Every structure is written in C-alpha cells, then in structure tokens.
Amino acid sequence: MNLFADFEIRIKAALDEIEAVREKRDSLDFNRIVVEPPRDPSHGDAATNAAMVLAKGMGMNPRALADLIGEKLKQDPDIAEVGVAGPGFINIRLSVPYWQRLLATMIRQGTDFGRSTVGAGHKVNVEYVSANPTGPMHVGHCRGAVVGDTLANLLGFAGYEVTKEYYINDAGAQIDVLARSAFLRYREALGEDIGEIPAGLYPGDYLVPVGKALADEYGTKLYGMPEEDMLAIVKEKAIDAMMVMIRDDLATLNVHHDIFFSERTLHANGAAKIRTAINDLTFKGHVYRGTLPPPKGQLPEDWEDREQTLFRSTEVGDDIDRPLMKSDGSYTYFAADVAYFKDKFDRGFSEMIYVLGADHGGYVKRLEAVNRAVSEGKSKLTVLLCQLVKLYRDGEPVKMSKRSGDFVTLREVVEEVGRDSVRFMMLYRKSSEPLDFDFAKVTEQSKDNPVFYVQYAHARCMSILRQAKEAFPDLDIEQLDLASAVMGQIEDPTELALIGKLAEYPRIIEAAALSQEPHRLAFYLHDLASSLHTHWNKGKDSPELRFVNDKHRELTIARLGLVHAVASVLKSGLAITGTEAPVEMR
Template structure:
C-alpha cells in the first residue's frame, strides 16, 4: 500500500464515520474522490476533493462538509494539521515522522518500491515495432520500439501480465519487391554485373549476404528462371533473413518480443474469413457500394459491390471495405482479423504506431470495439519521427542501409542507455530531435546525464563514507530535518507516478519524474558547497552522515527502479 492509497483509505474511513453519524447519506459514489499532492506545495502535503465531489449528491454545503471531513482526518496521528481552502478543498500536512517512515519503507521495499497491484489479473497485449521485414531497423523505428518496450515494462511493474508482440507484415506487395531485390543480389553473387539498382527495388547492401547464401545453396538454378518458380522461395528466405537482422538490432536496445505473428500465416489459417463471418452474423458487415471519391470523379471509377464494415456505428466517418474488388484483403481487413485474434488472449490491447498511420486509428478502434463488444480496452499510441542531427546539422544517410540511418549505427556510437532514455524524454506524439552531440553532453540540460549523474553521485557517497571509516548500523532518521524531508516527499510520489503513467499508457512520465527527482537531489547535495553543515559526508558526525546516506540511497533505489522500467542501466560512476 502506497502513502497515497493509505491516506485514501483513511479518507474512506472518515467518510464512513460521517455516514454512521448521519452527516452523509449512505451509498454515495466515491469514484471521483482523490487524494493527491496539492498544486501548490505551500498548501500542504496532500489534498482531497472529497467535499467538492460529494456535496451536491449529499445536498450539503461543500465547505461545511469539508469542515466535518477535516475534523475526522485531524484525529490521525500521521497528520500534523488540516485546513479547508476555498469552497471546500481539504489540505493535509503530515508529520515529519510520517515522512521518515516512508523513507524507511523505500529502503525496506527496495526494488519493489512503487510496484502496484492495480493491473493484477489483467493481461495486456502490447504490439510494437512491427516494421516491414524489408531491411534492418532504422531510427524511424527506434522511438516506437523504445516506447513500446518501456510501456510493457511499466505495465508489468503496475501488476499486469504483458504479452510483447511483433506483427510481421509478410503478406503485402513490399515482400514481393524484397524477393525481387534479393534475386538481383543472387544473380550478382553468381557473377552477373547488375549495375545500378533499378528504381523500385531495395538498394541496401544488407541484401548482398542473402543473395550470396542463395547462390551457395542453389547455384544458378534460378538465375534465368521465370519469377513464378522462385518468388515464393526467395520471399520466404528473404523475410526470414530480414527478421534475423531486425531481432539483432532490437537486441542492441535490450528488446525481446514474446510473440512474432505472421500476417501470411494469419491469412493462410483463414482468420480474416473467421472475423468476417463473426461480424456478418452480428450484422456488422454488409455488401455495399462505396461512395464516389469526393471532388471530380476519375474517368475509370466504377461503383463496385464490396463487403463493408459498419465502422460508422462506432465513430468512424464512413464504412470501410475489408476486401478489394479482386477479392484480396484490404489492409483494414487483415488488421481487423489480426486484432480479432489478439483479443482472444488479452483483456486490453495497445498498438504503438508511427504518426503516419494516424488516419487509420479511428477505423481500427471502431473495429476492435465491434469485435469485443466494447469489453476490451484498446489504445493506439502514435509516435512521431525522430530527426537526427549532429551539432545542429541533419545527419547524412547511410549507403549500406539504402538511404537511411541504421539503429545499430546509432546505438554503437552513443550506447543503448542514451538512446533509450532520450526516446522517452518527450511525449511520444511530440516531434523529437536527436542531436548526437547533445545526448552525450555532460550538462544539466541533458536529462540522460543528469539522472545518471545523480545515481553515480550516490554510489560515490557510499564509497566515500566507507573510506572515511564510518560504519552505519541502526540509523537515526530524526537527524533529518525539514529541508531533507522535502526530498522524501518527492520520492514518495514514485508509486503514484507508476499508477498514473500505467493508466495513461505514457512511459515518458517516468523519465520526467526521474529528472525532477534528480534535480531535487542535486539541489540538496549542492547546499554543502556553500555550507559545510549541509554536506552529506561529515566525517566527525557519523550520526548525521549515516542518516543522509540512508536518504541518498533511498533516492538511488527509486532511480534504479525507474531506470529499470525505462530499460536503462543505472551507472555507479561517470566516465
């Protein structure tokens, strides 16, 4: 139980007392009653809107009700004072001993501090990356990969069971283009002079080893053979080779999926037909004609009867075809079947998509709502592209990759932890610049450095304390004063940050919080620069040194917990 949930329970007990006394009617909905930090810390440590929420249904004056609630809460030993502000907000100031007890809880719970049970019993499917299997990972994929992986970690930390899934788009026309590109490299490996890569094929050198492997295995059997004899074989081998490249690239970021689902296998198993039959039986798919394109109608346009999903019933602006006129599945039809399959194994679905897919969000959300009867929560998180800079100038593209910068190149230059942390320093749907110079800058403006430096500083303090011959046994936390306990108040918000970030599906909130926590720690630590009495290590005063080290190590524990969710290693010292 976190400090905030504990005081929510205290508040519930106070409200129950008022109900028993006849000051509140029984059965009021308390769902919107909150206990949280006040916006202005000068107002206290905690605030509740209980009187404001309950006054109207209770037919009571909000301020008068607040006074009664405050009187009950004021009886708690953990509360120093209670005040009522404005029309009925209740502000609580906790005793110093309450904060010292919370500090002890941080140290006692260690790597479990902040873990929640809110998600217990829930299975969440997080589908992320899902890059087309046509080449190595590039930085356009990186941000979604990190956001998805950190979100999966966050949801697990909040108590849920998480399935990390990658959807392999191996049934579209792009994999036929890949197969033709590999066939060209295969002929090259046999000694043919291929010249410039023709327009429309993938030019990257990463296909050269695939062509060589096929040449070694099959010789010149398919060099002059018609496409129909080799296309399926080359497509299968090429996709498998590209997926190995992609998995290796993701491993550089510490990312490993639980499940790789093949679009081709999905279609071969008849899953789209099953989804169509289910929705037809419920009257949600019908045969109809799409409206003519808006504006001037093309000369070759003809009205065609197609199977249409009634997505307008679920908030979309028009009904959507699930098949093309040639009978093939549309992207939407295939996606509908894929989500139908996922919904069989999870209570909630999350898709991490590039921002260029924003136009399809409404229709797939409508489809999932229809498929699950609205019982499965479904979120689509859009991720904006990352602009790569070097000292403010755009980064040149990579010839080997085929005119894009590979994820592997970036990780090898600046390191996994820098890449992962940086990808979470902004909300996922906000534009991001990744400047190679700035992400490794040793300054306050670089949150990657600033948070890591806080942890390294704490590790250094531990070493220096031991070198000074100070051994800390039972620690007297009464040595910590109000200034130091203010840092505990920020630390104690971590469990609440976990729950709110998980509920909102926003892992960047962890990065924001850690930056704030690190800033507060550095500010407290730096007080010792001007005032020797505020130093964490005072060799002639073991009692206060041990108390401050206890505080610092608790902050270090929270930093490690938060960085662990982000997939970032906490460093012991800065190089």
Template sequence: MNIFALFEARVREAVEALVRGGTLPEGLDLARVVVEPPRDASHGDLATNAALVLAKEAKTNPKALGEALAAELRQDPRVVEAAVAGPGFINLRLAPAVFHDVLRGVLADPAGYGRGHMAGGPVNIEYVSANPTGPMHVGHGRGAVFGDALANLLVAAGRQVTREYYINDAGAQVDVLARSAYLRYREALGETVGAIPEGLYPGDYLVPVGQALAETHGRALLEKPDSEWLPVVRETAIAEMMEMIRGDLAAIGIHHDVFFSERTLQGEGGGAVATLLAELREKGLVYEGRLPPPKGQVPEDWEDREQTLFRTRDFGDDTDRPLLKSDGSYTYFASDIAYHQAKYLAGATELIDVLGADHGGYVKRMQAAVKAVTDGKASLDVKLCQLVRLLRAGEPVKMSKRSGEFVTLREVIDEVGRDAIRFMMLYRKNDATLDFDLAKVVEQSKDNPVFYVQYAHARIRSVQRQAREAFPDFDPADAAGLADADFALLSDAGEAEMLRLIAQYPRVLEAAAAAHEPHRIAFHLYETASSLHSFWNKGKDLPQLRFVNPTDRKSTRARLALIEALRGVLASGLAVLGVSAPDAMR
C-alpha cells in the same frame, strides 16, 4: 508504502464519518475522490478534491464541506495541518514520522518499492512491427523503446504482459524485397547489375542476402521462372531481414515474446480471415453496399462500387469499412481484424498497439472492430509515436551509408549508446515530435537528462564508497542495516524534498501505468536526481549538510539511509525505462 493510497482511504473514512453524523447523505459516489501532490509544494504534502467532487451531489457548498472534512482529518495524529484552499481543495501537511515510515518501507524492500497490484486481465502490447524490408530507422526506434518501456511499466504495476511483433510478410512489399534481393544474388554471381531500378530497395544491406542465396543455390535460381524463384528468394530475404531486425532490437535491449506472421492468417481457403468474415456475416455485421466518396480531395484509386462492408459505425467508427478489394482479395483492414481477434483468443483482454503518427486514421476503425469481434470483452488503446528529427549540433542528419536513404537505428546505437537513446526517446511524450541531437545526448551536463539521472545514481555509490572509508565497521549500502537510523535528524528542507519525491514514486508509477505514459517516470527521475544534486551542492558550502561527516555518525547514517532509498527509486525507475543504473561514470 503508498501514502497517497493510504490517505485516500483516510479521506473516504472522513466522508463516511460525516455521513454517520448526518452532515452528508448516504450513497455518495466516491469514485472521483483522489489524493495527489498539491500543485505548489509549499501548500503541503498532499491535496484532495473530495469536497469539490462531492458537494454537488450532496447539495452543499464545497468550501463548507471542505471545512467539515478538514476538521475530521485534523483528528488523525499523522496530519499536522489540514487547510481548505481555493474553491474547496484540502491541503494536508503530514507529520515527519509518516515519511520516516516510508523510508523504512523502502529500506525493507528497495527492489519491490513502488511495484503494485493493478487490477486487470492479460495485456498484449504490439510494438515495432516494422516491415521486414530493411534495417530499422530512428522512427522505428522511438516506437520500439516506447512499447518496451510501457511493457516494463505495466509489469511493474502488476499486470501480465505479452510483447508482440507483427511481421508484415504477406503484402506486395515483400515481393519488392525479393526482387531487390534477386538483383544482389545476380551481382554475387558476377553479373554487373548497374543502377538499382526505381521501385526496388537500393540499400547495401541486401548484399549479404544476395551472397547467401548464391552460396546456397549457386546459379540454379537463374534458370527458373519468376513463379519458382520468387518464393524461394522471398523466404530467404524475409528470414535475413528479421534476423537483422532482431539484432538491432537486441542492441537496444528489446526482446519480444511473440513474432506473429501475417501470412499465417491467410492459409488455405482464406485461413483466419475467411473464418472471421464468415463469423461477421453470421452476426449480421457484414453487408453489401456503397460508400460515399471521402471528404475533401477524392483519391485517384477511389471506386464507386458495391462492396462488402463491415458495420463499424455501429461500434463507434465514422463510416463502415470495406473488407474485400475489387479483385476479391482481402483488405488490410480485414487481416488486421483477424489478427486482433487472434490476440484476444490467445487470452489478452487489453490490447495496445504502438504505431507511427501516420496511422491516426486507423484508430477508430480498429477500436470499433475489436469491440465487435470480442463482444466488448476486450479493449484496444492505440498509442501513436510522432516523428523523430535527427540532428547533430542542431543541424539535420539525413543520409546513411548503410541504407542509402535514412539513418539506421543501429548507426545511432553505435554512436551514442542504448541508454541515451532509450532515455531521450522517453523524455518526451510519445505524441509530441522529438528532436534527437546526437551531440547533446552525450554531453555531461545538467542539460542532458540521461547523464543527469545516471550521475545521481553513480554519485550515491561514490558517497557510499566514501562512507566505507570513514566508517569501516558498517556497510552504507546495506538498506536493512540502515533502517534503525535516527530519521528525526533529517530536518533540512533539501532532505524533506528528497523524502517527498521518494514517497511520490509509487503514485507516479501507478498513474503512469494507468495512463500508458512511461514518460512520467523519466520526468520523476529527473526531478528526483535534481533534488540529490541540489543537496550535494548545499553540502559544499555547509559542511554540516554533507552526506558523510566522519565526526557525526548518527547524521551520516540517517543521510545514508535517505540516499540509499533514493538510489532504490532511481534504479527502479531506470529499470522501467530499460536504462542502466551505473555505479560509476567516467
């Protein structure tokens, strides 16, 4: 039961009643009418902007319209109070029975509560897509966790989602990888390699690749020219790196549906990229021309020459973009267009790319390209993840034993666990820099959000175990069995706050999915956990407010029903974030 959707429909009915009565004209645009929580909970349970957004079109005063709508809404027996505030907002206070109905709805289907039926076609989310040249670092981890949680969120909202990883295995960097692995191969055969030359990858993670090559090929590769050993070593190195990356992702609970190889776009005759270029030429979207120099400092490699250009400006970009390099090879942009077209041809109509913050210049051109190659039938949202500053007790952590350059994601997983990483990566909006302190994320305190939320779930399970001892004749975790409790006994302000937060969860989930912002779930879980812990603390001073009262079966059953519903919200939200909901904590 989503009370916000329920009362949004009721507000629309009130508008229609005023239209029928001649107070409002027909044909008003109700698309911007919303019902949401008031900014200050003391003002009521719900607030609507209907009078504000309709007054101008209706040629009336928003406050006067607000009073007329409030009068209509007061006729609803579920509305205790409807008051106009400020320039025309209407605040509604609901009868307790409304929240009791919400509670019964949660108890009837705890696992399904909040899950929606959001309209829209298939969604493709591409995330991680780290170059297969070494282990993932913490920055990769942020994009990985964000993309995975966003996929979970959209599935919970009712969307069909494909999780995809783009393997960048066609660029110069994989040749550098192969040459780096070849040094380790020679080392495995007993040669003294010495210092790794500048420009190659120095990390110890390539030692096992060299050993694998030695076991498979013996000394045979030493006798071959570069043109023969390079593709062999490259294939092995990429396969080994992707196996390592898959293992790192699995350790943090991430599994993709599709691993798409960049090389498959560039087969014989240019493959999908060549086909795309021919299609764009046929549509008149490609021409030969010159670009003005970039604004500001001109890069050293910039060339003033005639180029094959894509008319991206026609689709919202700042400038047209080259598709071919001066040597006749395709630009990265050309490959990226073909790749996004492939996602669309596979059935996705909504594309989401999760990228690092350094890809900000990529957004407009790719959105323009997607619009062009799909004839506007698909959309692209690019979510940029800002940097992660890794700290230990406030001091920067820089070096890694494994990579030789950076702290790997696996090292952080091994130290603090996947739950801490996932929750803390999502407890800040993706486009804000994140300080990740290895010492603080394992603290057992209110200042550690992941502990605070998980502890709320474990605390409820502890209360339920206590209730079994006090009342052995019923199961305090049986949601359906608690649905007939006397919810009128839930009259304390702390209980009302928990009910309010339970009722808000479907709206939070829906809004987070629509905005592609999983951090909203993390914030709501923290607020929900805080309401539980606060009420628990009140019960220490006021015995009549304790969750389990052995001498008062009725109030105990009502509170057990309340916290079982709240536990369902915590479990649901944690599942969206990919974080466990423990039944006990050390």
C-alpha cells in the same frame, strides 16, 4: 506503499465519522475525491478536494465542510497540521515519524517500492514497431520502439500481465519487391554487372549478403526455375535475413519482444484464419455485399467500382465501410487486420495497445471499429501515435545513411550516442509531440542533458556509499539495518522534502500506467535527480546536511538509508525506461 492512496482511505474514513455526511452517504460520490501533492510544496505534503466535490451534495459551503473534515483529520497522529485554502482545498502536513516510517518501508522494499497491483493481472497485448521486414530499422521506428517497450515495462510493474508483440508484415506487395531486390543482388553475387538499382526496388547494401547467401546455396539454379518457384525461395530467405537484422537492431536498443507474429500465418491453409474472422463478423451482422463510393483524393489499391464483401464498420464508429473481399474473391489487407485482431482477442487479451507512427492516424477509427465488432465491448483498444523525430548535429539536419540507401538507421544512431541516451531522450517528450534529437546535446555531460543528469544522480548515490566506507573503514553497509537506522534520525526539512519526492513514485507509476503515458516517468526521474543534486549542493554550504559526517557515525548510517532509497527508486525507474543505472560515471 502509495502515500496518497493511503491518505485517500484515511480521509474517506474521516468523512464517515461526520454525522452529516453519514446521513447523505448514499447520495454522495466519494469516487471524485482525490489526494495529490500540492502544486506549491510550501502548502503541505498532500492536498485533497474532498470538501469541494461533496459540498453541493451536502448542501454546505465548501470551506465549512473543509473545516469539519479538518477537525477529524487532526485526530490522526500521522498528521501534524491541517489547513484550508482557497475555495475549500484541504492541505495536510505529515508528522516526522510518519516520514521516517515511510522511508523505512522504502528501504525494505528496495527496487520493488512503487510496484502496484492496479493492473489486477489483466492481460494486455502491446504491439509496437511492426516494421515491414524489408530492411534495417530506421530512426523513424526508434521512437515507437522505445515508447512501446517502456509502456509494456511500466504496465508490468503496475500489475498487468503484459505481452510484447511484433507483427511481421510478410505477406504484402512489399515482400515481392524485397524478393526481386534480393534476386538482383543474387545475380550480382554470381558476377553479373547489375548496374544501377532500378527504381522501385530496395537500393540498400544490406541485401548484398542475402544475394551472396543465395548464390552460395543455390549456385545458378535459381536462374532456370519458374518465376513463382524462384520468388518463393528468395522470399523465404530474404524475410528470414531481414528479421535477423531487425531483431539485432532492436537488441542494440534493448528492445525484446515476446512474440513475433507472422502475417503469413493468417493466409495459411487457404487463409483459414481470415475466413473464420469474416464468418464471425457475418454471424454478428457486420458483413454485407455492396459497393462503395470512390474515396476523395488518391484511390487506395483495394478500392473497386463493383460489388464486393464489405464490413459494416460505420455502424461501429468508422467513417466508411471497409472492403473485406475483392470482387475476384481475394482478401484485402484490412481483412488480415481483422483476423489478426481476432487472433489477439481469442488469446484472451482484455486490452490491445497499438503503438504506431503518426502517419498511421487513419488506422485508428477502423481499428476501434474492429474492436467493437469482434469483442462486442469485452476488450479495450488503444492506439498511441508517435510523432516524427528530426535528427540534428549541432543544430544542422543529419544527412541520410549510405548503408540503407535513403534513411538513417536505428543502429547508426545507437552506435553514435549510446543506447541509454536514445531511449531516455525518446521518452523525454510526450509521444504525441514532435521531437528534435540533437546528437551533440544528448551526449554532453552536463545538467542540461536529462539522461546524464538522472544517471549521474544514481552514480552520486553509489559514490556517497563509497565515501561512507572511507570515513568508517569498519562499516559493512551490506549488513546494516538501514530501515531501523532512519527512525528518530532523519528529520531535517530538506531531508523530509527528499523523502516526499520519493513518496510520489508509486503515484507516478499508477498514473503513467493508467494514462499510458510513459514520458511521465522520465519527467519524474529528472525531478528526483534534481532533488538529490539540490540537497547535495546544500551540503557544500552547510556541513551538517552532508550525507557522510565522519564525526557522527549513527547519523551517517541513517542518511545512508535515505541515499539507498533514492538509489533504489532511480534504479527501478531507469530499469522501466530500459536504461542503465551506472555505479560510476567519469
């Protein structure tokens, strides 16, 4: 139940009861009405801009209209107080019985509280990570993996039908480099002294097992094969080994994709899918034969100073037209991107989300152009760019990995600080902003460590339940009707404030999903944890506020209902972020 959506409906109903509003109803835009928490909690429990956005259309002073609306709202038994502030904001304070009923609803719904239907079952494809299968995952992939995975979880919780997808770039020049690097390790496995790894090949030790596996299976047979046949075998084995490694790396981060889409399938059967995609664009008038001026700066690999097949992408929002086929008839990398997008569109996705590193900013306009041309406005495309992550240990930059050769692996980071610390901290800053990740700070057990602070709040809830069992040994918490117990009992202002923070959860879920900003959820969980810890600390000074009171059994049971609701929201939110909700922390 979304409190703010509920009162938006009530406010619009109150407006319809005002005769002056009814007379001009057709000319008024009710869609601009917003109900949200006041910036200052002391002003009330909810605030609306209804009077301010409708006053001009009504030809009225905003405060005068606010007074009219307020009089109608005062008739609602769930509203305890209505006030008008500033130029016409309407502040609402809710009744204690309303808060108690809302808390009872939270308890009954458990971890499903906050689940939304705002997505209306729309099919969304979230593609993230999609690293080249040329080695282990490195820390540069980590942030996009967490952001993409959490966003997909969040959209699913908000009512979308979500597919998590990984695009395997297994058809480019980097795969030739991978194969030659693996063949070098094959020679090494057969006893040859390969010396220093030549420049241009992948130097990491992770290819040693691939070389050994090739030696075990083929012996010296690969030596005598034509290079084309040898490379085909080595490519297949190397890609398979790299994808096993990548899947394992992602699993350590609790990232699991529904689909791994191979770029090679686009080139199969004479590149049938790419041909189909280009034919589709041609039919729609987006393809022509022509030449392109040389781009500024370094020339890209697919640029040619001769006539070729081009995508008329400037007519659909791009900066320049893009080559689809080279003069020799071969397809460009971009042609595969077009075919891949068309494949997604043909699979019925109404929205495609790409989570990319900040260095892929140049892809945004071309992808948007492809979407407009292929879907003809029938699908939505969003590109989320994740800024760099800088690793530190006690303020000092972290050195490179020996295993990988030239970077810090994702697995090394997870193994050192733990999956939960990595995931939560990758979300604890907006993805479009750079992130400093300090190994020491994310593992310290203090309130300054966000992930510890939030997880400790859940563990504290579980501890309270155990304390209640100690105070009342005959209490079977699992069998208690906590939803009924809170009615008429939970009424202290600090308890109501905690319920108010819980009530924000459905709104946060919808807002984070619609804006595609999963960091909002991490911030909210930290705020909720702070509210719980603050209330707990007040109980130290005021025994009457403690959750467990061995002299008041019924009040204790009611307050266990509040604890249950807090624990459920924390567990729900942490699950969306892909982190655990611990029962106990030491």
